[in-house]
Amino acid sequence: MASYGVAEAKNNFTHLLDRVQEGESITITRHGKPIAELRATASPPTPRLTPAEKQAWYDEFVKRREARAMSSIDAVDLVQAMRDGVAE
CATH class of the missing domain: 3.40.1620.10 (YefM-like domain)
Known part of the structure; x- marks a missing residue:
């Protein structure tokens, strides 16, 4: 050694x-x-997802995000409502 x-x-x-x-x-x-x-590790780390799997995951994420309905309240009003304890 x-x-x-x-x-x-x-x-x-x-x-x-x-x-x-x-x-x-x-x-x-x-x-x-x-x-x-x-000293070397017991086994080299392997990537959890291949580049193709990462792209598929991302594409699915974008698809779900775009399918979600937009909120009827903007961010400023939402924060104010949360701060003031007003339920929507």
Whole structure:
């Protein structure tokens, strides 16, 4: 396991992440004492939705939003009614 001081790790962070991605573990030290360990995650995160699924979700959202009836009260009047406790 490789060991780097804080300043050296900071200056080489991208390189260290590349090494970790390849399976190596790296210890970060401060004044010669280990304070942290960089290691790969158990499994890489996978995107929850594909770009096509995201687009389909967005299209459905827009369709529902446009189908919703507009409110008969504007935002200023709504806030005033809520503040004053007036039920519509």
